[in-house]
Amino acid sequence: MHSFGSRRPRCQGVDLIRAARTYAAGEAEGAALVLTAPLSFWGGVDVDTGNVIDRSHPDRGKNVTARILVMPGGRGSSSASAVLAETIRRGTGPSAIVLSVPDPILTVGALVAQSLYGLRCPIVVCAIDGIATGDRLRVQALDHVASVVHIG
Amino acid sequence: MHDSSVDLAPTDAAMLRGDEGAAAAFAMEILVAFADALGAPSLLDITRAHIDGCLYHGQASLDFVERLVSTGGRVRVPTSLNVGAVDLIHPELVRLSPREKNPAVRLMKAHEELGCRPSFTCAPYQTEFRPVFGEQIAWGESNAIVFANSVIGARTNRYGDFIDLCCAITGRAPAWGLHLDENRAGQILFRLTGFPATQLATDGLYVAIGLLIGAKSADRIPVIENLPAPVSEDQLKALGAAAASSGSVGMFQAVGITPEAPTLEDAFRGSHPQEIVEISPGDVRHTLLDLSTVADGTPITAVCLGTPHFSRVEWLRLLALLRDIAPARGIPIYVNTGRATLNQLEGAGLAGELPAFSVIPVVDTCTYLTPILRSLDGVVMTNSGKWAHYAPGNIGVEVAFGEMDDCIRSAAAGRVVRESI
Numbered sequence: 040m041h042s043f044g045s046r047r048p049r050c051q052g053v054d055l056i057r058a059a060r061t062y063a064a065g066e067a068e069g070a071a072l073v074l075t076a077p078l079s080f081w082g083g084v085d086v087d088t089g090n091v092i093d094r095s096h097p098d099r100g101k102n103v104t105a106r107i108l109v110m111p112g113g114r115g116s117s118s119a120s121a122v123l124a125e126t127i128r129r130g131t132g133p134s135a136i137v138l139s140v141p142d143p144i145l146t147v148g149a150l151v152a153q154s155l156y157g158l159r160c161p162i163v164v165c166a167i168d169g170i171a172t173g174d175r176l177r178v179q180a181l182d183h184v185a186s187v188v189h190i191g
Numbered sequence: 192m193h194d195s196s197v198d199l200a201p202t203d204a205a206m207l208r209g210d211e212g213a214a215a216a217f218a219m220e221i222l223v224a225f226a227d228a229l230g231a232p233s234l235l236d237i238t239r240a241h242i243d244g245c246l247y248h249g250q251a252s253l254d255f256v257e258r259l260v261s262t263g264g265r266v267r268v269p270t271s272l273n274v275g276a277v278d279l280i281h282p283e284l285v286r287l288s289p290r291e292k293n294p295a296v297r298l299m300k301a302h303e304e305l306g307c308r309p310s311f312t313c314a315p316y317q318t319e320f321r322p323v324f325g326e327q328i329a330w331g332e333s334n335a336i337v338f339a340n341s342v343i344g345a346r347t348n349r350y351g352d353f354i355d356l357c358c359a360i361t362g363r364a365p366a367w368g369l370h371l372d373e374n375r376a377g378q379i380l381f382r383l384t385g386f387p388a389t390q391l392a393t394d395g396l397y398v399a400i401g402l403l404i405g406a407k408s409a410d411r412i413p414v415i416e417n418l419p420a421p422v423s424e425d426q427l428k429a430l431g432a433a434a435a436s437s438g439s440v441g442m443f444q445a446v447g448i449t450p451e452a453p454t455l456e457d458a459f460r461g462s463h464p465q466e467i468v469e470i471s472p473g474d475v476r477h478t479l480l481d482l483s484t485v486a487d488g489t490p491i492t493a494v495c496l497g498t499p500h501f502s503r504v505e506w507l508r509l510l511a512l513l514r515d516i517a518p519a520r521g522i523p524i525y526v527n528t529g530r531a532t533l534n535q536l537e538g539a540g541l542a543g544e545l546p547a548f549s550v551i552p553v554v555d556t557c558t559y560l561t562p563i564l565r566s567l568d569g570v571v572m573t574n575s576g577k578w579a580h581y582a583p584g585n586i587g588v589e590v591a592f593g594e595m596d597d598c599i600r601s602a603a604a605g606r607v608v609r610e611s612i
Contacts, residue, residue, distance in 0.1 A: 062228050086249060117331065117351020118248060124353075125249035143228035147353050150224050154217065155254050 055189030057165040059137070061180040063149035065159030067107060067135035068177045068190070071170055074098045074110035080126070080148070081118035089131035107176045108133035109167050113142035123148030127160050135161045135178040137170070137187055163187065195227045197365075203234055206361060214264030218360035225354050231365035239322055240270040240359035241315050243331025244352055245302050246560065247276050247295040255353055256301040259360065264305050267362035271310040271320040273332045274500075275299040276561045279311070280530055280554050286562040299555075307359070311555035312529030314428065314500040316343060319531070324450060327370055329358035333439075334499045334577065337431035340442035342424060344450040346370045349441045369442055375451060376460035377414035377444050379407070384417070384469040392419040394594045395612055397426040398576035399475040401433025402482075405440050407468055414458040415445045425505055432499050433576035479612050482579040482592035485570050490606045491591065492569030494598045495558045497527035498578040505595075506536055512596055513548045518603035523549050525563065530554040549602070559585050572601050 075097050078084070083093035089104030103126075113119055123145055126132030132152075136145060141164050149160045161180035165187055170176070175191040199207065207223065209216040226234060244252060276295035277285050287295065303309050310318055315330075316338045322328050322345035330336050330347040339345040348368040350358060358364045368374050381404050390396070396419070404413040413434070421427055427445070434440040444452035452458035496509065509526070518524070528536075533552050536542045545552065558564060559582040564571065570589040573579055579592045593601065594611040601608045 062224070117243070117349055117354075119351075120354070121244075121248045121252050121255075121352040124251040124255075128249075128251050128254075141228040141230070143225045143354075144351065146228040147221055147225050150221050151255055151353055152251065154221075155251065155258060 055169065057187040059163040059165035059185040059187055061161070061163055061183060061185040062141055062146045063153065063160065063162040064180045064182055065135070065161030066179050067161055069105060069107050069134050069175065071109050071172055071174045071176050072101060072103060072106035073167070073170055073172045074108070077112040078110055079113060079119050080122040084122060084126060086122060086125045086129060086131060089126060103133045104131050105134050107135045107137060107178060109137045109170050111167070112138055112140045113145045117144060119144045120148035120151065124152040127152035127158050128156055132160055137167060137178065138162065138164050139167045140164065161185070195223050197223050197226045197231060198233045199223065200234065203363065213262040214259045215360055217258065217262065218264070218357040221353060222357040222361055222363060226365035226367070229365050229367050231367035233366045234363040235327060235366040235370060237268055237327050237329045237358055237362060237364045239268055239320065239326065239328040240266065240355060241273060241320070241330040241332060241335055242270060242302060242307055242355045242359060243273045244356055245272050245275040245299045245311070247298050252352065253294055253298050253301070256298060256305070256356070259356070260301050260304050264360055266306040266359040268359060269320065270307045270359045271315040271318070272302055272307050273335070274311055274313050274556045274560065276556060278553055278555045284551070284553060284563050285556065305360070310529060310531065312500045313557065314502065314529060317502045318529060327364070329355055329364045331355040333435035334428070334432035336441050337435050337443065338428055340369055341431055341444065341449050342427045349439070375442065376412065376462055377458040378411035378465050380414050380416060380464035380467045382416045382467060382469050385471045386417070390419050392422050392426060393611065394426060394429060394574065395479050396475060397421065397430040398433050399478040400470065401430035402437045402478050402576050403470055403474060404443060405434035405436060405438030408438050408440055410439045411465065413440060413443045414452065414455070414464070415443065416455060418445045418448060420448060423504055425502055428499055429576060433580070436577045436580040479592060482576065482590065484583060484589045485591050485607065487607050487609055489570050489591065491522060491572050491601055492566045493522060493564055493571045494524040494602050495571055495573045495578055496524065496575070496595065496598060498557055498559060498573070498575035501526050501528040501532065503532055503535060506532070506541070508595065510541060512599045513550065516599045516603050518548055518599055520603065520605050521549050522602045522605060523551050523565065524602055525551050525553055525558050527553045527557045562586070564588070570607065572598050572607060574598050
């Protein structure tokens with residue numbers, strides 16, 4: 040069950056492939072937003088706008104909406120599941136989340152949103168080094184395996 | 192659903208397949224995914240749950256519970272409810288528009304339709320829902336979690352939105368974390384140093400120690416050495432609530448006081464502290480002074496007590512202080528408490544004298560969560576480390592912290608008076 044990362048040399052077209060593990064299934068494509076510190080959605084993300092509002096977070100003011108959110112982990116707060124589900128419902132949430140360690144709280148939020156609204160926000164775990172904000176990524180999270188592909 | 196590495200019992204697998212109905216299958220699916228993300232190898236039986244999901248955070252919270260209601264969901268273990276956004280017994284106290292109030296009330300009622308009991312209190316451990324030593328439970332609400340683990344020796348992880356209810360509906364929880372012996376050992380030692388031998392177990396001392404250990408423990412289990420024996424379990428309740436406000440503490444141990452720490456060696460279960468932190472009388476004093484955003488002598492507009500919810504013992508202390516100090520300026524003294532505790536007080540004929548002292552009991556909710564206070568412009572005095580920690584951010588008030596007797600003296604004087612700190 041351990042996540043692992045493998046890196047292919049850069050070449051035209053596809054130049055970064057990470058094998059990943061799926062925690063919430065789905066597919067997404069878009070621009071990465073890489074956070075340098077874990078973010079709690081509760082008290083950390085404004086559900087109306089998708090803005091990072093946690094005063095102590097280094098990426099305060101950035102916006103997660105429709106981005107592929109890449110971060111080391113989620114941070115603690117048990118109310119974060121409800122807040123993530125609410126952002127997905129409102130369309131202000133990320134289109135996928137790529138983590139370096141599993142986060143049970145975020146996983147629950149994504150699964151609940153999928154069950155209630157049929158809206159998917161795939162969550163995968165893999166090595167996140169080498170991914171930069173603005174990179175275009177494709178996340179494919181199947182029932183058991185996932186991949187994160189750099190597409191430009 | 193994705194492949195899971197959780198080893199399911201046949202009854203879990205049957206529930207997941209839908210043998211126990213659609214609601215149980217839905218709850219089990221989410222619980223298994225959660226356990227998988229934790230890395231829990233299996234699930235275990237629980238005998239109680241306490242649900243923190245009846246405070247309205249948005250439509251998704253309500254949709255989740257309505258899904259369970261509409262598919263015939265029913266809790267499998269005795270399940271108490273934490274506070275909501277509305278005082279259902281005194282609805283006129285909560286100043287929300289109908290548009291805000293209706294979904295908040297519906298969320299509370301929908302939980303009752305799942306078989307949860309309408310306790311609506313953040314201190315379920317001081318009601319008929321109190322667990323016993325060693326009991327495996329799934330509780331939400333940070334202060335209740337700390338109290339159950341630390342003061343009672345029951346076993347729960349820090350459960351939260353959606354998952355606490357999935358545990359209640361399935362009667363199961365991940366076999367992981369504080370449910371297991373090996374994860375209940377102390378990790379960081381806080382040693383009270385330099386206090387006089389005659390140091391009294393004041394309420395303020397307990398609040399300060401709670402805030403200090405919470406801030407420095409992160410998610411490690413703190414052990415406190417040299418803490419004077421508490422006058423009541425309400426002091427341990429205040430300590431735990433403060434620790435869970437300033438940090439993510441799920442359990443603490445106080446040597447010679449809490450049940451899993453008769454000695455320092457017991458508290459650490461034979462291992463060594465990762466870190467030792469000394470706490471001085473100066474640290475306690477500074478921590479308590481930092482809780483106030485205003486100076487002594489500043490006029491106050493209200494007093495808020497009962498965070499966590501007032502126990503019967505705390506009510507009796509308050510009644511004695513009210514009779515003694517007799518505040519008569521009409522400054523409202525809000526007291527959050529459980530509806531069961533208030534019922535007891537009324538049954539004993541003790542609630543009749545409260546209006547004369549401008550005491551306003553609030554049940555089912557808490558004054559820092561929802562608009563109850565008549566004025567947010569002035570300074571509010573509280574005896575709660577938790578209230579003082581959250582209220583300035585949540586409802587935008589200025590706060591003065593003081594012990595219960597100073598709060599009542601201040602209500603009588605109309606300004607911040609502190610003799611106890």
